[in-house]
Amino acid sequence: MAISANRLELLQIADAVAREKQIDREIVLQAMEDAIQRAARSRYGSETEVRAEINRRTGEIRLSRLLLVMEQIENDSIHVSLPDARKKNPAAQIGDYIAETLPPFDFGRIAAQSSKQVLVQEIRSAERDRQYDEFKDRIGEIINGTVKRVEYGNVIVDLGRGEAVLRRDELIPRETFRPGDRIRTYLYDVRREQRGPQIFLSRTHPQFVERLFRQEVPEIYDGIIEIKAVARDPGSRAKIAVISNDSSIDPVGACVGMRGSRVQAVVQELQGEKIDIIPWSEDVATFIVNALQPAEVAKVVLDEESERIEVVVPDDQLSLAIGRRGQNVRLASQLTGWDIDIMTEAEESSRRQKEFQERTTTFMDALNVDEVVGQLLASEGFTSVSDLALVDPAELATIEGFDEETAAEIQNRAKDALTAKETELQQKCDTLGVAAEMAEIEGMTAEIMVRLGENDIKNIDDLAGCATDDLSGWVEGKGAQAVKTAGFLDGIAISRDEAEAMIMAARVKAGWIEAPVEEVQAEPELSA
Secondary structure: OOOOHHHHHHHHHHHHHHHHHOOOHHHHHHHHHHHHHHHHHHHHOOOOEEEEEEOOOOOOEEEEEEEEEEOOOOOOOOEEEHHHHHHHOOOOOOOOEEEEEEOOOOOOHHHHHHHHHHHHHHHHHHHHHHHHHHHHOOOOOEEEEEEEEEEOOEEEEEOOOOEEEEOHHHOOOOOOOOOOOEEEEEEEEEEEEOOEEEEEEEOOOHHHHHHHHHHHOHHHHOOOEEEEEEEEEOOOEEEEEEEEOOOOOOHHHHHHOHHHHHHHHHHHHOOOOEEEEEEOOOOHHHHHHHHOOOOOOOEEEEEOOOOEEEEEEOHHHHHHHHOHHHHHHHHHHHHHOOEEEEEEHHHHHHHHHHHHHHHHHHHHHHHOOOHHHHHHHHHOOOOOHHHHHHOOHHHHHOOOOOOHHHHHHHHHHHHHHHHHHHHHHHHHHHHHOOOHHHHHOOOOOHHHHHHHHHOOOOOHHHHHOOOHHHHHOEEEOOHHHOEEEOOOOOOOOOOHHHHHHHHHHHHHHOOOOOOOOOOOOOOOOOOO
């Protein structure tokens, strides 16, 4: 059977569009069918259910309309009677649809324009879907492209099968690109938007460094060496923490390469950005000491609850540990996830002396003892009067210059001081109007009740309406940029979990929620 030229031309156009837009040929043909259907509806009426079909082999166009089988015809353009329907399909029933072939027609100017718009929209939509589906699975990869143009500092990159944007704030400082330049970037996000998929690139993202090392160091690509963390000050300095899964391979040496060849390849790509390669350790203190390289660390003190660490360095190492404009300590904090406070040995000694004097004064005032006794107690590691009240008297008697009688007297005075303080706090609770039932909450003390009363939390309902942040405070930001907002109980030795437990207990007591039921595991039966 001969195929007319215009029919062949229709298939050729579909093939050409599919190749140019890099979309499936079937999608183009379906878009053509939709466009023809739109034009046919303008010819036969918008209420008519028209179907267009293009033969995939010959290019022949077939038009038909669907008619609903009904007992009584209301509109002969969309309905057909049951007897007429059964002439075409003897098995037709009420509610079925019958296809009726329509004769070919000439497209008018308006119908042709309308169908063209439909075709363009369908193809553009298919192209957007193709781009989104292709790049959404490549998030986290390094992408090579060509600079197409620069708009207001933002670089538009041609990826071959789509365009991406490298925003000005994602560029390494002081680097510039011109149209036609080859560029290597990190794909960090793909969003489906009204104007099409938006592909976002970055050269400042921390993972860009990791991916570059993955390309340069075969051991990382193979999984023998693992990059555990990355911190960057783009264009200036970066720190990466690495660990080897093979004890025979040095992770730092492998990343540096022979005569520094591997790390230099990454440094050149990053416009001379200095890179510190640090061995990762499960021990937090060791890891933080490594992260502060090249500075030497004399001592560290960890506060695991607040993820804060105090680092003591020799006086001549302070500027090196902090770095230029605080860069070294800031990157170390980002790398480890801990807040780092740096002080010199002289500053630490001064602080310890101040704390020692404060504890001595506290013992002198509370126990009515002289300075020598106060210093003895402070030097033995006692930090509060309650420590003395709860300690074993035999332990107190072992202090040089103390005997059993002196130890017993010291402990009695400590208990009396605590009793007097408790009475004073209770009087404050009464003055503030704090309900007595607050004391029934597990973990509640008179000191906490006074602090809550001072912040207008005076009964169970008030406490039940609090959030954990209200009591314990919260931190915004991370590392050197962290800002701590104090809570009602700031300065009192109570953890965040304990504060949350008190709030939940108050909600149970107030009847807001039911008490959680503890699961009791049945003991296994013993066989006879």
